[in-house]
Amino acid sequence: MTTKVLVIDDETSIRRIFETLFRFREETLLTAPDGESGIELARTEQPHVVISDLKMPGISGIEVLRAVKAMPFHCEVVLMTAYATLDAVMDAVRVEAYEVVTKPFEGTAQIDHLIDRALEKQTMVVERQRLLESLKQANQDLEARVQERTRELQQALDNLHKHQDMLIRQEKMAAVGQMLAGVAHELRNPLGIIENSRLDLQDRLGTGASPELAAGLERIDRQVQRAKKIIQQLLDFSRYGSEGTEIIDVRNLVTLTQQLLEHEIKTHGIMFSAKFQDALPPIKADPDSLKQALLNIMLNAVQALAPQKDRRLNVEVGSSAGAVFISVSDSGPGIMPQHMKDIFNPFFTTKAPGQGTGLGLSLAYVALARAGGRIDVASEAGQGATFTLWLPSAPQTVKI
Numbered sequence: 073m074t075t076k077v078l079v080i081d082d083e084t085s086i087r088r089i090f091e092t093l094f095r096f097r098e099e100t101l102l103t104a105p106d107g108e109s110g111i112e113l114a115r116t117e118q119p120h121v122v123i124s125d126l127k128m129p130g131i132s133g134i135e136v137l138r139a140v141k142a143m144p145f146h147c148e149v150v151l152m153t154a155y156a157t158l159d160a161v162m163d164a165v166r167v168e169a170y171e172v173v174t175k176p177f178e179g180t181a182q183i184d185h186l187i188d189r190a191l192e193k194q195t196m197v198v199e200r201q202r203l204l205e206s207l208k209q210a211n212q213d214l215e216a217r218v219q220e221r222t223r224e225l226q227q228a229l230d231n232l233h234k235h236q237d238m239l240i241r242q243e244k245m246a247a248v249g250q251m252l253a254g255v256a257h258e259l260r261n262p263l264g265i266i267e268n269s270r271l272d273l274q275d276r277l278g279t280g281a282s283p284e285l286a287a288g289l290e291r292i293d294r295q296v297q298r299a300k301k302i303i304q305q306l307l308d309f310s311r312y313g314s315e316g317t318e319i320i321d322v323r324n325l326v327t328l329t330q331q332l333l334e335h336e337i338k339t340h341g342i343m344f345s346a347k348f349q350d351a352l353p354p355i356k357a358d359p360d361s362l363k364q365a366l367l368n369i370m371l372n373a374v375q376a377l378a379p380q381k382d383r384r385l386n387v388e389v390g391s392s393a394g395a396v397f398i399s400v401s402d403s404g405p406g407i408m409p410q411h412m413k414d415i416f417n418p419f420f421t422t423k424a425p426g427q428g429t430g431l432g433l434s435l436a437y438v439a440l441a442r443a444g445g446r447i448d449v450a451s452e453a454g455q456g457a458t459f460t461l462w463l464p465s466a467p468q469t470v471k472i
């Protein structure tokens with residue numbers, strides 16, 4: 073790009089001086105006889121240095137200076153004046169004139185020198201701006217890289233915590249499971265004896281039992297059955313190794329579970345919806361424990377919704393990154409933040425005594441872990457709860 077110098081002066085003789093001078097200089101000289109055309113020329117030509125008379129008819133040198141300084145490129149401005157009043161100089165300095173020189177000039181050497189220095193300053197300022205710009209850019213890049221790395225590290229840390237939590241929970245559950253299996257076995261015998269004794273009593277009394285006695289025997293039977301169910305759950309919880317795993321169609325699994333709950337859903341007037349992604353990959357798991365897990369989670373949602381005004385239950389089934397998910401969302405009261413860490417623990421329940429054993433979620437947790445999956449929970453008090461079951465999709469087999 074050629075270096076350009078613009079001279080603005082209404083005096084022809086001054087413009088001539090510059091024209092003569094620039095015959096010996098390598099820069100291109102542009103001239104204008106007044107401020108208005110000078111500003112226009114500066115706008116189109118973007119000169120490196122503007123040398124303007126201070127006092128001209130029409131637009132003054134100060135106005136030229138202001139206009140040029142507001143343009144989107146950097147150029148140095150030299151103002152020339154025959155009478156350098158202090159006010160004029162102060163004005164010029166305030167608007168960043170490079171220099172104010174008095175006319176007449178002392179000789180061409182003075183002008184040459186002035187132009188050289190102004191051009192040098194212009195180059196330096198532009199270079200500094202360029203450096204500052206690239207420094208700013210480098211800083212932004214660095215900041216973006218640091219943010220990116222921090223995000224990655226945070227993600228890795230979160231994953232690590234998740235896995236740690238899972239491991240701790242699994243270990244804890246294995247230990248609890250062993251203990252529970254022992255207790256459950258021990259309880260089976262006395263429970264069997266109670267049941268047999270009740271049958272014996274009933275046989276002996278035959279039809280002659282008073283209504284109070286018959287009601288008492290029935291109560292014993294109900295509670296024995298309930299205790300047996302709990303014992304069965306405890307044994308399920310502590311059962312190890314994968315039971316017969318099968319290829320499972322998740323769509324079927326959800327539909328079957330929903331059918332099991334149909335009565336409850338209708339009774340409580342719950343708005344139920346299910347959304348299935350097309351072409352779901354199959355999964356491999358023990359069908360009974362998986363059905364039980366989904367049932368426990370959907371039943372919890374139904375139970376949470378029952379006393380609510382707004383009762384919505386949505387199930388969404390899809391796949392992502394080699395895993396199938398079943399997400400169960402309810403518009404219930406949600407889970408209190410302080411309970412979040414406990415809900416998968418065996419026997420944790422917020423239900424009234426006799427209403428829940430607190431085994432539903434721990435059983436579901438174990439079932440998912442055995443199938444190589446996991447359960448995620450998202451909930452805020454008052455905002456409902458979403459339980460998402462993740463299961464790794466089974467390797468594709470070729471059907472003949």
Ligand SMILES: Nc1ncnc2c1ncn2[C@@H]1O[C@H](COP(=O)(O)OP(=O)(O)OP(=O)(O)O)[C@@H](O)[C@H]1O
Nearest residue numbers: 372373376406415421422428429430431432433457
């Ligand atoms: N959808 C839900 N909304 C609100 N709270 C929930 C939800 N699901 C689970 N919880 C909370 O988690 C606790 C533990 O659930 P879990 O299924 O393990 O036991 P439970 O439902 O209390 O008893 P059980 O399932 O043995 O009848 C519940 O008592 C409840 O506080």
Ligand SMILES: [Mg+2]
Nearest residue numbers: 368372432433
């Ligand atoms: Mg439950």
